[in-house]
Structures are given as structure tokens and as C-alpha cells.
Amino acid sequence: MSTHINAPAGAIAENILLPGDPLRAKFIAENFLENPKLYNEVRGMYGYTGTYKGVPVSVQGTGMGQPSISIYATELFKDYGVKKAIRVGTCGAISEELELRDTILVNSACSDSCLLNQRFGALHFAPTADFNMVKTADSVAQKMGIRYTVGSVASSDFFYDINSNWKKWKEYGVKGIEMESAELFTLAAQYNRRAMAIMTVSDHILKGGETTAEERQTTFTNMMKIALETIISV
Ligand code: HPA
Numbered sequence: 001m002s003t004h005i006n007a008p009a010g011a012i013a014e015n016i017l018l019p020g021d022p023l024r025a026k027f028i029a030e031n032f033l034e035n036p037k038l039y040n041e042v043r044g045m046y047g048y049t050g051t052y053k054g055v056p057v058s059v060q061g062t063g064m065g066q067p068s069i070s071i072y073a074t075e076l077f078k079d080y081g082v083k084k085a086i087r088v089g090t091c092g093a094i095s096e097e098l099e100l101r102d103t104i105l106v107n108s109a110c111s112d113s114c115l116l117n118q119r120f121g122a123l124h125f126a127p128t129a130d131f132n133m134v135k136t137a138d139s140v141a142q143k144m145g146i147r148y149t150v151g152s153v154a155s156s157d158f159f160y161d162i163n164s165n166w167k168k169w170k171e172y173g174v175k176g177i178e179m180e181s182a183e184l185f186t187l188a189a190q191y192n193r194r195a196m197a198i199m200t201v202s203d204h205i206l207k208g209g210e211t212t213a214e215e216r217q218t219t220f221t222n223m224m225k226i227a228l229e230t231i232i233s234v
Contacts (some may be wrong), residue, residue, distance in 0.1 A: 087180055
């Protein structure tokens with residue numbers, strides 16, 4: 001048991017998927033896992049364990065923003081022995097090459113967050129995804145023949161970016177803005193575990209545009225397939 005996850009030891013698999021939205025965790029468990037069992041509902045932050053192709057996999061909502069994912073990822077790594085974590089979520093694209101619904105396999109995450117300053121002071125840590133996970137995800141995505149890219153995102157503390165920080169990230173080749181990956185990668189480094197993130201482009205900061213519910217569903221299914229195949233094979 002930990003403070004924000006009320007599950008007995010052994011209730012959570014070594015492999016875990018981390019969507020921000022707890023209802024998305026429920027949807028993933030009910031639609032992609034075999035025999036899902038709810039292990040947490042503290043604060044409505046649902047967590048489930050089931051199997052994928054017979055391999056135990058859990059899925060845990062993390063909430064939005066780095067302080068929130070920091071709480072859940074810390075408890076999962078420290079108290080539940082989670083070894084591999086893949087964040088599955090959405091981002092705003094800041095690359096001309098990207099279109100709505102494209103997939104980003106995230107290999108690094110910049111950040112404007114104070115969390116990194118609090119940990120490292122004047123040092124500048126580079127939050128990085130696990131290479132083998134990214135490599136595996138790359139080959140799964142390639143076989144699926146979908147539109148995707150491998151690259152970095154920026155994990156912002158702002159959704160409503162009053163400073164337009166995205167412009168600076170864009171100049172340096174960052175592909176998308178989201179709000180969680182940098183802290184997940186940093187915690188994985190702290191606890192010597194493995195993590196990556198897979199994003200679908202839900203909004204395009206440069207080009208605008210909207211996706212239909214059906215389009216979002218197809219893209220989401222692609223992202224889940226990459227995440228699940230990757231987590232059971234690395
Ligand atoms: N900014 C930050 N987080 C996001 C965005 C965005 O535009 N889209 C999806 N998550």
C-alpha cells in the first residue's frame with residue numbers, strides 16, 4: 001500500500017501503461033487487456049491489472065502535469081517494483097512535418113518545470129527514454145505502416161502557455177508539447193527502471209484543425225498496439 005495507490009503488494013504488474021486520464025485507464029483495461037481487475041480507485045485515479053497475450057500488464061491513470069505523474073510513478077517504482085513504464089497520451093504538435101493524429105515515439109523530454117531545478121540545481125539533466133523500448137516501438141510502428149516519427153517533446157507546466165515557450169522549443173527541433181514525460185523519465189533514471197512515452201497529436205499548435213471521434217479512436221488503437229507490443233517484448 002502507498003499513499004495514493006491502495007493496492008496490496010503484488011497487485012501491480014512489472015509492466016505498466018500510464019495514461020493521464022483515469023477513464024482512459026479504465027477504457028484500456030476493458031478493451032485491450034484480458035481479465036482486468038481494478039486495484040485502485042483512490043481519488044478516482046483508476047488502476048487495473050490484466051494480461052496482454054498472457055503477459056501481466058497494468059494500466060494506471062496519472063492525472064495531468066508533472067507533479068501528479070511524479071506521485072504515481074514514484075509509488076509505482078518505489079513501493080510496487082514496476083520495472084517498465086510507458087506513458088500513453090496526447091500532445092500538441094509544433095513541427096511542420098507532423099499532422100493531426102500522427103504518432104510520436106518520444107526519445108527525450110525537455111521541460112520548463114521547476115522540478116528539474118529542484119533536483120539538479122545548476123546542473124541540466126537530460127530526461128531520456130529507454131533506448132531498447134524506443135527501438136522496439138520503432139520497429140512495431142514501422143511494421144504497422146502508420147504515420148509516426150521519433151523525437152523529443154517538451155513537458156510544460158502550462159497547458160495555457162502564456163509565455164509562448166513552444167516557439168523556443170520549436171526552434172530546437174522539439175516536436176510536441178505535453179505535460180508529463182520529463183518527470184517520468186527522470187524518475188525512471190532515479191530508480192534505475194525503464195520508461196518511454198508514446199503520444200498522438202491531438203491538436204496542432206501551428207496548423208490548427210480538429211479530429212473526428214472516429215479518427216481519434218483509430219489513432220488511439222494504433223498507439224495502444226505499439227505500447228502493448230513494446231512493453232511485453234523488451
Ligand atoms: N499543450 C500541452 N499539453 C497538451 C497539449 C498542448 O497543446 N495537447 C495535448 N496535451
